[in-house]
Amino acid sequence: MITKTRIVAASVLGLPLMASAHIKWFVDYDTTKAPESxxxxxxxxxxxxxxxxxxxxxxxxxxxxxxxxSFTDRPQLHGWLEKSHNAIPEIMRWGTGVFFLTLGIFYPHVILTPELIIENPWLKYLHFVIAFTAFSKRSSFIAGFGILFLYCYAVQLYGLFHMLDYFVFVGTGVYLITQTILPRRTYGTELELLRFVLCYSFLWGGIDKFMQPALFYQLLNDHSYLAMGLNWAFFVRACGFVELCLAWHIYTGKMAGYASIGVLATIVVLAFIPFGLTDFIGHFLFIIPLVAVLLTPRKTFIFRSAMTNTVGFVMMLVALTLFGYLSYYFLHFHLYTHL
Known part of the structure; x- marks a missing residue:
């Protein structure tokens, strides 16, 4: 019988680590396999x-x-928040540059994330071009277009449905382009886009645990201790809801957004322990936008009341679930007609 201690331990250790893992980095996946009905x-x-x-x-x-x-409601913190906000462009550019420099030196065959691999000898040179142009505001638009090119390249190789997992790269590419072409006084919209695609990526990860639980069962075969004796089907669904709740508050909340970013950042760091360097490299360009969002706190709520925010959460869950199934069957139909 599962003890209360095990249940608590699972909620503290297992659920967070599984919630943060991008499953396709660690298991054999089959894009032709239909999702759970x-x-x-x-x-x-x-x-x-x-x-x-x-x-x-x-x-x-x-x-x-x-x-x-929230911190934005405390006048004594406004000066610090303004300074932190002004550092975001450099954080985004330098973080992106370091990421692609790492890929060019140590992972020349990786397109954007660990499972997107192609034996193209020219790929590493594009990594270096993106890395070195990202460091400067004047040339960051080149890095942005390079990232968008790699995303389209990966779509060609792996399909659009697969790449819906990684829309955050599109947001990063667009952000770097705006650093060059937009005057500084107009900054703001691109950060909202970055917040949206980042939260979408985590929300999509939650839905993916409902649609394709068998992939996570593969991971639990090698890391069964994460489930702490819980039923695997229940455990994976619970991980999905953890990710959904955290991502929703990051997108819509003020102080709750700060708290959720702290929890999610802790989860991502702890996941480096069981999943190693692959997880670190895969999550690196998720962490950088997460820092940017942390330094751009909401001053007003998207939803005025707690009730409307909760209704919005339910509507998001329904809409994203329907989008997941419709996009799978429609985006794959021309490739896999048997579905």
């Missing part, structure tokens, strides 16, 4: 239990978020 997901009682628990948590934390003053 909606009927099968909806037929699981634990799915509904986790859904209602997540809704309750989102509502309760949204209420607290509107009662606890």
């Amino acid at each position: 909606l009927a099968r997901i909806a037929g699981a009682q634990d799915f509904w239990a986790l859904l209602f628990l997540s809704i309750a948590i989102i509502f309760a934390t949204s209420v607290l978020d509107r009662k606890i003053p």
Whole structure:
């Protein structure tokens, strides 16, 4: 019988680590395999239990978020926040430059993330071009277009549905382009786009755990201790809801956004322990935008009340789930007609 201690340990250790892992970096995946059916997901009682628990948590934390003053509500911190905000362009450019320099030297056959591999001898030179042009504001647009080119290259090789996992690279590329072409006084919109694609990437990761749980079972075969004795199906779904709740607060919350970024950043760092250098390299260009979002706190709520924020969470969950299934079948239909 599973003890209370194991359940608590699983929630503290296993759920976060699995929530942060991009599964395709560590397992054999088959893009022709259809996702878990909606009927099968909806037929699981634990799915509904986790859904209602997540809704309750989102509502309760949204209420607290509107009662606890955020850093933007404290005048004594405005000077520090302004200085931190002004450092974001350099953080984004230098972080991107270091990332692609690392790929060029140590991982020349990786396109953007560890599972996107092609034996193209010219790829490393593009990595170096992106790296060195990213460091300067004047040339960062070249790096931005280079990233967008690599994303399109990966779409050609792996399919658009697969690359929906990595839309954050599109946001990073667009951000670097705007650093060159937009005057500094107009900065702001590109950060909102970056926040959106970053949160979308984590939200999509949560939905992916409902759609393709078998991939995560492969990971648990090698790291079964993460589940701490819990049923694997329940465990993977719970990981999905953890990721969804954190990403939603990062996008919509103020103080809750700060807290969720702290939790998610801790999760990502802890995941380096069991998943190693591959996880570090794969998450590097997720961490840099996460820092940028941390230094760009929301001054106003997207949703005025806790109730509307909770309703928005439910609507997001439904819309993203439907988008996942529709995009899979429509985007793959011309390649895999048997589906």
